Structures are given as C-alpha cells and as structure tokens.
Amino acid sequence: MTKHLTIVDHPLVQHKLTLMREKDTSTASFRQLLREISLLLGYEVTRELEMTRKRIETPLCEMDAPILEGKKLALISILRAGNGLLDGILELIPAARVGFVGLYRDPETLQPVEYYCKVPSELEDRMTIVVDPMLATGNSSVAAIDLLKAKGARKIRFLCLLAAPEGVKRMQEAHPDVPIVTASVDECLNDHGYIVPGLGDAGDRMFGTK
Numbered sequence: 001m002t003k004h005l006t007i008v009d010h011p012l013v014q015h016k017l018t019l020m021r022e023k024d025t026s027t028a029s030f031r032q033l034l035r036e037i038s039l040l041l042g043y044e045v046t047r048e049l050e051m052t053r054k055r056i057e058t059p060l061c062e063m064d065a066p067i068l069e070g071k072k073l074a075l076i077s078i079l080r081a082g083n084g085l086l087d088g089i090l091e092l093i094p095a096a097r098v099g100f101v102g103l104y105r106d107p108e109t110l111q112p113v114e115y116y117c118k119v120p121s122e123l124e125d126r127m128t129i130v131v132d133p134m135l136a137t138g139n140s141s142v143a144a145i146d147l148l149k150a151k152g153a154r155k156i157r158f159l160c161l162l163a164a165p166e167g168v169k170r171m172q173e174a175h176p177d178v179p180i181v182t183a184s185v186d187e188c189l190n191d192h193g194y195i196v197p198g199l200g201d202a203g204d205r206m207f208g209t210k
C-alpha cells in the first residue's frame with residue numbers, strides 16, 4: 001500500500017496556480033493556465049510509467065533506446081471539471097485512451113450516483129490516470145475509483161490541481177494504493193464543500209458559468 005501524496009512545488013506550477021486562484025482572472029486566462037499547468041502536472045503523474053528498450057539506429061550507430069512499455073494508458077475525466085485537465089495531458093500523451101465518469105450527488109443520501117460511464121477496454125493492463133481539478137470531500141473521486149476498480153483497473157493514479165486535507169484523507173483511507181499528485185493541499189473545506197482558500201468552482205471558472 002503506497003498512500004503516496006506528491007505536491008508539485010515547481011515554481012511554474014505555483015506561479016500559474018496563484019494566477020488561477022485570483023478572483024478577477026478571466027475565463028479565457030483561467031482555461032489557458034489550466035492547460036499549461038496540466039502539462040506540468042501530467043509530467044509528474046507519468047513519472048513512473050513503465051519503460052522498456054528498443055533497438056534503433058541513429059544516423060551514427062545502433063543503440064538500445066528507452067521507450068514506453070505496455071498498453072496505451074487510460075485517462076479518465078470526472079465530469080465536468082476533469083475535462084479542463086484532460087486537454088493539456090492529451091497534448092502530452094496524444095495516444096492515450098480516454099474515458100469519462102459522470103456522478104451527481106443524491107440530494108437525500110448526499111452520496112454520489114453514477115449517471116455516465118464510458119471507459120477504455122482492458123483497464124487491467126493500462127496505467128489509469130483519473131483527473132479532477134478539485135479533490136474536495138473526496139466522495140466523487142472515491143466513487144469513480146470504486147467504479148474503475150470494478151471494471152478491472154489496477155494501476156491507478158489520481159491527478160488534481162488542488163486538494164483539501166479532508167479529501168486527501170478520504171482518498172487515502174478508501175484507496176491507499178492510489179498515489180495522488182496535486183499542486184497544493186489547501187487549508188480546509190468550508191461548510192459548502194469549497195476548498196479554502198481554493199479558487200472557487202473550477203467548472204464555473206473554466207466554462208464561464210455561474
């Protein structure tokens with residue numbers, strides 16, 4: 001059991017995150033920054049991809065060169081805000097297979113209920129990266145990963161932009177085998193389930209909705 005948490009403290013990530021947090025940052029800038037930051041976070045979350053060697057010929061000689069091993073990885077976006085992280089990571093890994101999980105919160109039980117799930121085949125053989133910008137209560141992330149495990153996924157990583165300590169704890173209790181990569185673990189959740197200081201509603205800010 002890894003129970004692994006990586007906070008990406010690279011200066012570019014932290015600078016871009018600060019710009020995203022500012023309340024007057026426009027929708028267009030927010031989206032652009034999210035795209036840029038997702039490339040940098042994507043670099044970190046794929047650090048442990050398995051490698052093999054391939055015999056190639058350079059213009060000078062032959063060599064055994066490192067190359068990614070195994071099936072194409074699976075990127076799973078938790079709708080809708082996950083799509084903001086997805087675009088940048090797909091630029092980094094254009095051959096990745098992509099899935100979507102949609103969950104809503106039942107107003108009576110407050111538990112996440114699946115309304116959409118379309119994921120790549122053979123998840124058991126793929127590294128699976130689940131993306132959602134905000135790890136708040138952790139309820140939807142835990143439910144999405146439950147679902148992916150039920151469909152066979154075994155090597156899962158979770159990527160978010162911001163996390164609350166409550167969400168990290170919930171994820172690590174439910175899925176201690178799933179490493180979490182984030183740009184920041186903020187102070188807490190408020191009574192409305194927002195991350196504080198946070199950046200507000202990530203979906204609204206990236207899509208310009210209210």
Ligand code: URA
Nearest residue numbers: 134136194195201202
């Ligand atoms: N989802 C968001 O978009 N923002 C939060 O602060 C918490 C959950």
